[in-house]
Amino acid sequence: MSIGDGGDRLARVALTWLTEPGNRVVWQLVQAQGAEDTLKQIVDGDVPDASLRTAVVARAGLGDPRRVAEVALRRGERLGARVVTPSDDEWPARVESLATLELDIPGRFNRDVRPPLCLWVRGGRPLGEALDRSVAIVGARAATPYGVHVTEDLAFGIAEQDWTIVSGGAFGIDAAAHRAALSAGGSTIAVLACGVDRPYPMGNAALFERIADCGLLMSEWLPGADPLRHRFLIRNRVIAAAAVGTVVVEAAARSGAMQTMSRTVALNRHAMIVPGPVTSAMSVGCHELLRRYPQTRVVTTVAHVLDEIGKIGEYIAEPARVAGHTRDDLDEESALILEAMPQRGTLGPEQLAARAGLALRTVLQRLSLLETLGLLTRRNDGVALLPAARQGAERTAMPPPSPLSAPANGEVVKANPEGQPSPAD
């Protein structure tokens, strides 16, 4: 660690303490001029934002930010916690996507969405590596036995496939996800809204110690920081951004898990929902998310989750295969449309319908989907394949007919009207 780097690290810790994480103005200043100059500017009272200024003035009365940061770093060293910053190899690149997150809602929760300045970590594994293949599983504190059971099944199965589980530190779904991942001998990360030395809730203290031993505890806040109410909502953006995708298992209406999922959707991450009984208050939020966001996907098994997140995982590893995977998931009509497209050049929708043997209406319906998936594009002179679909076409055979398209009953029409009733409805 160079002196300059140490200065940057210290300044990031000090800025986090002085301004709370995620602040747009602070993050922008740090991007423009670095953490040390930003800290100096703010400590000197030059804060270009009224509400931030109020917060900074109140904080500054509690101590010198650099001194607070030094104490925190020493405290962290004593308890085996390190500070990770963007200059470290283990910095998780995915959280940088918060740089462009726009929630389009007024007020503070849109203001506090920028990437972390630094992350406190307890545990042996490099943070970035652990998050590289990771799935967040979040949900209600007051989970039902159903929710806990499904969470355990999913987290165990996903962890077994060498994917890291990410969650908060709450009772209920969070704790169930961590426990199941640990049972599977897998990796799990608890993203806390307080210091990594603060076992909150206390009832999960032993669990946090096991996570620190076998996985990672992670937080934006300084050791000793309290789990204030608003911090959980600010923390949620990091869960959504750090993981490849997020699964919500049970969520009450207007819950934190719903908020995490809204950020997942805004970040264009894989947004997965486990449905539940419509009679359960703990599934109301899940169903509401499915109704609200067409981008969310129902998942009910480990295979569904792996299928969903696998697209990105394999995209990183082997870009050429992503299209093939997307194609495998297409409905039959969309697959027929892709098959009918010429590898180069364009085709009008009517010609396309004729070549695919589909109704024009069906073709027009599917074009939006295929465009959204990045497989086709609409140009002035017609529809054209995009490179992803071309690679896919070279690699992927026609998907097999879907189960829906091939009813179990394939018998031919019986000419004789007499027969044994064996209805299929």
Added chain:
Amino acid sequence: MSIGDGGDRLARVALTWLTEPGNRVVWQLVQAQGAEDTLKQIVDGDVPDASLRTAVVARAGLGDPRRVAEVALRRGERLGARVVTPSDDEWPARVESLATLELDIPGRFNRDVRPPLCLWVRGGRPLGEALDRSVAIVGARAATPYGVHVTEDLAFGIAEQDWTIVSGGAFGIDAAAHRAALSAGGSTIAVLACGVDRPYPMGNAALFERIADCGLLMSEWLPGADPLRHRFLIRNRVIAAAAVGTVVVEAAARSGAMQTMSRTVALNRHAMIVPGPVTSAMSVGCHELLRRYPQTRVVTTVAHVLDEIGKIGEYIAEPARVAGHTRDDLDEESALILEAMPQRGTLGPEQLAARAGLALRTVLQRLSLLETLGLLTRRNDGVALLPAARQGAERTAMPPPSPLSAPANGEVVKANPEGQPSPAD
């Protein structure tokens, strides 16, 4: 009933017996030259389709089609069943949408999708009027107590709002839907895959009598016809087409209810799914439908169903309001985009993003949705409002911020780091 009309009616009954309902070739001939000439042509052996010819030859050996139809009509008269044809005022117009249904799957279930030639009806209310405001509720025979409970809640509440319930005649979800509608003093229609005089399954015999008294029994098949296995799958298209929308409550994998829903989707009808525990085999089909068809909507309450089907109902009653309703359901970004659009002329996506105060990426994502909803169109020189959106803009105020956008916790940042933990996750 004129003689000519009587001849048409008789020919339609005879053709249904001779060729089974839904046959493409037969329906096309009837459209082109009428039922009587088509019957004559087929009886004379001029059948322009090999598999149909085989079926007709086998049937014709069982009796003279006209004579069979005469006997059926007399039998129907005795048991209070009437034949309804397209020339009757009570013919349900919506089933004619089957004229263009294309399933894009090979084989017989794509062949047998055309509109009914005639419908047998038992019960006092005019069929078309009863189906005008109707919702199909279908699902598993082997329903769980959960599925029966939810079905009862939905069917009772929907029937109370003066919507007719439509379902099959099976045990489980079908029977629960009818019973609840009758309990509510509402209207219900059982669409059978056998003669309206054949109580199948026998255990529902008393229920069918109550339905005939207070609602309608309806079938394409002649009195006395057996509930053959393939008939249930052919029948399902009529349920999907006759109702404004279809709700699937519980469905096993590859079940008849899933097949009904695939037709609902293909017909662009409101396709609604009630989720359930992912641990229940009886909800597997529901979740699979949600995963397979982006057009399907999660519904968990009577209000959700009424909201969904109400759009069409109000469209018929008051076309100008449909856009307003669509707009109310839009996510906030999409609403902002619509607000930002000029009433006339076009705007490029970049200008639109600037005017809406949104990221370009967000705008591009939302354009497909808005286009699908028929609110915007993409032209060579940019994006333009469609008339539906213009009417909506004149009638609809900005939707209120969604619950998700306004977290319960609206407190300002506390400058003091000490506070009572009351986390929100």
